[in-house]
Amino acid sequence: MTKAEEEFQAKIDRDIKIEPKDWMPDAYRKTLVRQISQHAHSEIVGMLPEGNWITRAPSLRRKVALLAKVQDEAGHGLYLYSAVETLGTDREQTIDDMHSGKAKYSSIFNYPTLSWADMGAVGWLVDGAAIVNQVALQRTSYGPYSRAMVKICKEESFHQRQGYELLIHMCNGTKEQKEMAQDALNRFWWPSLMMFGPSDTDSPNTAQSMAWRVKRYTNDDLRQQFVDITVPQAEFLGLTIPDPDLKMNEETGHYEFGEINWEEFFNVVNGNGPCNRERIAARSNAKKNGSWVIDAANAYAEKQRMKKKVA
Amino acid sequence: MTEQDALFDYCLRIGDSSLIIGHRLSEWCGHGPILEEDIAIINVSLDLVGQARSVLDYAGKIEGKGRSEDDLAYLRDVAFYRNHLICEQPNGDYGRTIVRQFLFDSFHYLFLNELVNSKDDFFSGYAEKSLKEVIYHMQHSTKWMLRMGDGTEESHRRVQEPLNDLWRFTGEFFAVNEVDKILISNGIAVDLNKIKPKWKQYVREIIEDATLTLPTNDWEQLGGKEGRHTEHLGFILAEMQFLPRAYPDATW
Amino acid sequence: MANENWPLWEVFIRSRQGLNHKHVGSLRAADQEMAIENARDVYTRRSEGVSIWVVLSANVHASNPSDKGPMFDPAEDKVYRHPTFYDIPDEIGHM
Ligand SMILES: [Fe+2]
Numbered sequence: 001m002t003k004a005e006e007e008f009q010a011k012i013d014r015d016i017k018i019e020p021k022d023w024m025p026d027a028y029r030k031t032l033v034r035q036i037s038q039h040a041h042s043e044i045v046g047m048l049p050e051g052n053w054i055t056r057a058p059s060l061r062r063k064v065a066l067l068a069k070v071q072d073e074a075g076h077g078l079y080l081y082s083a084v085e086t087l088g089t090d091r092e093q094t095i096d097d098m099h100s101g102k103a104k105y106s107s108i109f110n111y112p113t114l115s116w117a118d119m120g121a122v123g124w125l126v127d128g129a130a131i132v133n134q135v136a137l138q139r140t141s142y143g144p145y146s147r148a149m150v151k152i153c154k155e156e157s158f159h160q161r162q163g164y165e166l167l168i169h170m171c172n173g174t175k176e177q178k179e180m181a182q183d184a185l186n187r188f189w190w191p192s193l194m195m196f197g198p199s200d201t202d203s204p205n206t207a208q209s210m211a212w213r214v215k216r217y218t219n220d221d222l223r224q225q226f227v228d229i230t231v232p233q234a235e236f237l238g239l240t241i242p243d244p245d246l247k248m249n250e251e252t253g254h255y256e257f258g259e260i261n262w263e264e265f266f267n268v269v270n271g272n273g274p275c276n277r278e279r280i281a282a283r284s285n286a287k288k289n290g291s292w293v294i295d296a297a298n299a300y301a302e303k304q305r306m307k308k309k310v311a
Numbered sequence: 312m313t314e315q316d317a318l319f320d321y322c323l324r325i326g327d328s329s330l331i332i333g334h335r336l337s338e339w340c341g342h343g344p345i346l347e348e349d350i351a352i353i354n355v356s357l358d359l360v361g362q363a364r365s366v367l368d369y370a371g372k373i374e375g376k377g378r379s380e381d382d383l384a385y386l387r388d389v390a391f392y393r394n395h396l397i398c399e400q401p402n403g404d405y406g407r408t409i410v411r412q413f414l415f416d417s418f419h420y421l422f423l424n425e426l427v428n429s430k431d432d433f434f435s436g437y438a439e440k441s442l443k444e445v446i447y448h449m450q451h452s453t454k455w456m457l458r459m460g461d462g463t464e465e466s467h468r469r470v471q472e473p474l475n476d477l478w479r480f481t482g483e484f485f486a487v488n489e490v491d492k493i494l495i496s497n498g499i500a501v502d503l504n505k506i507k508p509k510w511k512q513y514v515r516e517i518i519e520d521a522t523l524t525l526p527t528n529d530w531e532q533l534g535g536k537e538g539r540h541t542e543h544l545g546f547i548l549a550e551m552q553f554l555p556r557a558y559p560d561a562t563w
Numbered sequence: 564m565a566n567e568n569w570p571l572w573e574v575f576i577r578s579r580q581g582l583n584h585k586h587v588g589s590l591r592a593a594d595q596e597m598a599i600e601n602a603r604d605v606y607t608r609r610s611e612g613v614s615i616w617v618v619l620s621a622n623v624h625a626s627n628p629s630d631k632g633p634m635f636d637p638a639e640d641k642v643y644r645h646p647t648f649y650d651i652p653d654e655i656g657h658m
């Protein structure tokens with residue numbers, strides 16, 4: 001370790017935040033750019049499965065709640081891209097990397113939303129899992145990332161609540177509504193557990209990320225935390241978690257759960273999920289179709305500057 | 312037509328217009344030209360749907376048959392919708408959306424600016440509250456008209472074309488029917504003839520500043536206020552109303 | 564002109580009257596009016612602000628962290644600038 005690296009690590013060990021202009025190892029910078037932009041992409045791609053139901057929301061109250069929720073995710077994406085930019089990486093560059101498949105986003109958003117109950121399941125489970133992850137990341141070592149997380153966490157709680165409330169309503173509704181809710185849980189349960197990423201034994205970057213305090217807990221720790229929080233919530237709804245192996249271990253006080261289908265996970269991450277192509281196409285079309293708008297505003301701003309100069 | 316009927320119809324005209332154009336804008340969510348603009352346009356959408364909720368709620372009370380905002384939004388068919396035709400026109404590209412929004416926002420602003428003086432307490436309060444939001448909408452779409460009109464050659468074309476297309480729907484803003492006549496006489500409704508010249512002047516100025524050409528075809532396509540719509544509304548409603556129609560026993 | 568990104572702006576928000584503007588993040592905008600409007604929509608959706616400043620990121624000049632010693636350390640031993648440096652008898656109460 002060089003002296004600079006030692007000093008850097010000493011700061012991390014004392015929980016002193018790293019700020020944009022501070023010296024940092026290249027690998028730390030790279031890890032951050034990868035993790036934060038991946039996180040940002042997830043917020044943005046995450047708008048699509050829920051956006052899918054905005055025009056079909058069954059009441060005006062639900063419609064504005066969902067719309068505001070999905071809009072928040074755009075904001076989250078922006079807060080995170082803004083953290084990426086502090087590392088000297090242009091946001092559009094990372095976005096292009098996502099569109100080309102080079103950069104990843106959370107695999108959960110490659111699953112389709114098929115019924116209105118999915119809006120409940122996504123809010124409850126997907127935002128729920130994201131919250132577990134993000135609460136932990138509020139203490140991450142990079143200042144701008146940590147501050148973005150604090151802001152995001154403040155906004156997230158309404159997301160999960162609107163989803164859960166919607167499910168309470170459906171579970172107390174007609175037989176068909178309850179069936180829809182159960183079906184949504186069946187489809188979203190396992191992909192939600194996958195959101196925490198591969199098991200620790202299969203996660204090559206974890207040790208270094210932990211040492212740098214970019215990550216504060218391992219994937220498996222966070223996943224366990226999520227299961228422990230969520231199972232009682234499912235019971236309250238009167239829904240069954242689709243895992244025959246799920247049971248409380250009285251000794252540890254934690255739930256034990258079945259084996260995750262990692263083959264499915266890696267396939268979906270690598271482009272084989274049900275909606276990967278549609279998601280990427282939607283986002284890259286948005287950019288492509290918007291580029292003339294960007295150009296127009298630039299051209300107009302330039303003309304205004306020239307006018308001012310002349311005047 | 313009784314005064315109560317007229318008032319109910321007038322509520323629907325205001326509420327449906329906000330709801331339908333707000334719904335159209337919500338289709339942009341996740342697909343905007345850039346994140347910042349995605350968020351901005353969804354704010355406008357949220358404002359408009361919020362406004363629609365409060366007027367439709369009032370409409371239900373005026374009607375007195377116990378219909379809620381959702382009953383009115385989700386269980387009326389095309390012929391019973393009273394929105395301006397321009398509100399239901401498809402988004403097209405972002406230029407078309409901005410033109411539609413600009414034409415509507417500038418009318419909406421002038422309309423609310425008069426509705427503030429309504430003798431109906433709900434309307435005056437509603438107008439005052441909504442006006443704060445709508446001033447911002449108008450600024451937003453106006454600035455984009457300027458940027459696009461006086462931006463690049465491509466952007467200029469992409470707003471001039473929809474401007475020519477959508478112009479035919481603007482006459483409807485000022486078309487006076489039986490409902491207006493009844494409600495203007497007792498000081499509830501806005502005298503549309505009063506705001507027409509102001510709107511024309513504002514729109515002409517901005518179009519000029521944006522280096523665009525004012526459309527010359529003055530044919531006025533009317534009908535929305537009487538429930539005779541374009542083909543687009545049926546599809547909006549089919550999508551929007553699907554759940555309450557498919558599961559009539561359920562609440563959400 | 565084509566394919567050029569909008570410039571980056573830093574956003575500062577005064578959360579309520581009487582407080583300083585605080586840096587909250589950045590965004591992209593083609594001109595300053597748009598930057599203010601975007602800042603309103605992105606960073607004050609929950610009435611987090613009463614006033615907004617935007618500054619082109621390119622115009623922000625930051626101190627160099629390696630100068631941190633000479634820049635900020637001299638202030639550290641000037642404890643007399645801090646109220647707790649002064650003993651006030653308890654009877655006086657809060658001052
Ligand atoms: Fe989020």
Ligand SMILES: [Fe+2]
Pocket residue numbers: 073127130156159
């Ligand atoms: Fe969320």
